[in-house]
Amino acid sequence: MNSPRGARAFDLIVLGAGPAGASAAKVAADLGLRVALVDKKSFPRDKLCGGGLTGRAIDYYRRIFDAPLPDIPLERRSDIAFHAFGEDLGLSCDAPPLHLAMRRDLDAHLLERALEAGATDLTGSMAQLDPDGPSLRIGDGKIDAPLLIAADGVNSATAKQLFGSAFDRDKIGFALEVESPGADATRPLRIDFGAADWGYGWQFPKACGTTIGVGGVMARNADMKGHLAKYLDALGINPDLPVKGQFLPFGDFRETPGKGRILLAGDAAGLVDPITGEGIAHALHSGELAARAAADALRRGMPDMALADYTRALRPIHGGLRHAGRLRHLMFRDSLRRTFIKSFRNSRTLRDEYLRLLAGETEYGPLMRKMALRLPSFALRALTRR
Numbered sequence: 142m143n144s145p146r147g148a149r150a151f152d153l154i155v156l157g158a159g160p161a162g163a164s165a166a167k168v169a170a171d172l173g174l175r176v177a178l179v180d181k182k183s184f185p186r187d188k189l190c191g192g193g194l195t196g197r198a199i200d201y202y203r204r205i206f207d208a209p210l211p212d213i214p215l216e217r218r219s220d221i222a223f224h225a226f227g228e229d230l231g232l233s234c235d236a237p238p239l240h241l242a243m244r245r246d247l248d249a250h251l252l253e254r255a256l257e258a259g260a261t262d263l264t265g266s267m268a269q270l271d272p273d274g275p276s277l278r279i280g281d282g283k284i285d286a287p288l289l290i291a292a293d294g295v296n297s298a299t300a301k302q303l304f305g306s307a308f309d310r311d312k313i314g315f316a317l318e319v320e321s322p323g324a325d326a327t328r329p330l331r332i333d334f335g336a337a338d339w340g341y342g343w344q345f346p347k348a349c350g351t352t353i354g355v356g357g358v359m360a361r362n363a364d365m366k367g368h369l370a371k372y373l374d375a376l377g378i379n380p381d382l383p384v385k386g387q388f389l390p391f392g393d394f395r396e397t398p399g400k401g402r403i404l405l406a407g408d409a410a411g412l413v414d415p416i417t418g419e420g421i422a423h424a425l426h427s428g429e430l431a432a433r434a435a436a437d438a439l440r441r442g443m444p445d446m447a448l449a450d451y452t453r454a455l456r457p458i459h460g461g462l463r464h465a466g467r468l469r470h471l472m473f474r475d476s477l478r479r480t481f482i483k484s485f486r487n488s489r490t491l492r493d494e495y496l497r498l499l500a501g502e503t504e505y506g507p508l509m510r511k512m513a514l515r516l517p518s519f520a521l522r523a524l525t526r527r
């Protein structure tokens with residue numbers, strides 16, 4: 142490979158070492174590529190997140206990192222209490238298990254595994270992107286490669302540089318979270334649809350504390366702090382805990398996830414489920430798909446083909462997110478809300494299907510087909526018109 146004088150050459154640069162970047166770097170290194178893994182932070186580092194790992198996320202982890210479970214403190218929970226708009230929808234005690242992790246531990250572990258596979262550690266480095274390279278200036282040095290995977294999160298500076306903004310402010314979600322000390326790990330996980338407008342609340346009791354948060358479409362929630370205060374009050378949690386907030390890229394994925402020889406993965410590509418807020422599974426999976434597309438294009442000597450191949454590989458994820466976006470209208474539109482509450486509370490099948498969806502055992506397409514059999518025709522029409 143040709144390289145400018147003084148630049149260190151790699152086959153692939155991965156920018157961002159969260160789940161998407163670590164997954165991309167691990168897969169690419171396993172496929173024999175020389176990979177630079179760059180992050181502005183040194184690890185371990187904190188990341189605002191509930192740390193809920195669904196069965197889907199664990200399946201991807203298993204396949205990509207070749208181990209049954211991350212070797213970090215994890216809690217396994219099968220009891221989930223559902224609420225919607227202040228109403229109790231029932232407790233599911235035999236749900237497929239959800240694992241809870243602290244992101245500080247999880248991300249440090251994923252990074253370690255990517256480095257063990259052979260990726261070069263360039264974490265703790267601020268980098269300046271030249272999209273034409275693609276190359277990165279890091280301090281006085283420069284690295285370049287024929288392809289770059291940008292997994293630099295929801296505020297992606299790369300997406301901003303390529304498209305003018307990291308996300309669409311009219312569609313982006315926003316979430317607030319607190320950590321409450323002294324958890325009761327026997328308490329069920331709790332999910333409250335509608336705790337924020339077009340959003341939800343969650344209470345995840347872990348051994349070392351409880352993560353509580355609310356998130357929803359930002360444009361519909363001018364007073365997200367007010368929603369959090371109301372939610373904490375309803376749960377009987379101290380209202381004076383330190384609050385942290387972050388954007389949540391749901392419902393606004395990029396149809397073409399990148400430009401030229403730059404591929405976007407994970408949050409940078411907008412791959413968060415608009416109903417569950419789950420992003421770790423899609424981050425792991427999209428990182429894997431981007432790395433495979435890059436390796437394949439390089440093997441064929443056609444790096445310019447990587448983006449088209451990657452876009453095609455993402456179709457099933459994009460299809461699922463589109464379905465979820467439609468379903469969100471059924472859950473949150475005022476006129477359809479009662480129908481949703483009634484269907485979810487009264488239909489064991491629907492609840493079980495939703496839990497199977499969380500577990501990665503089914504997809505939105507089949508779930509929506511099952512719903513179609515149970516919904517009144519007006520709700521169905523509203524849903525399919527979207």
Ligand SMILES: Cc1cc2nc3c(=O)[nH]c(=O)nc-3n(C[C@H](O)[C@H](O)[C@H](O)COP(=O)(O)OP(=O)(O)OC[C@H]3O[C@@H](n4cnc5c(N)ncnc54)[C@H](O)[C@@H]3O)c2cc1C
Nearest residue numbers: 157159160161180181190191192193293294407408420421
């Ligand atoms: C409040 C909240 C709760 C959530 N709860 C859950 C949950 O329970 N389960 C779930 O599945 N998902 C959850 N999510 C979503 C999940 O956190 C994200 O979808 C997931 O972290 C995406 O991974 P990523 O690798 O794409 O990005 P990130 O995890 O954000 O990683 C991006 C990395 O890029 C680095 N970076 C950024 N800019 C630069 C730069 N310029 N140069 C170098 N490096 C850079 C950052 O330091 C970071 O390490 C939650 C999100 C929020 C906000």
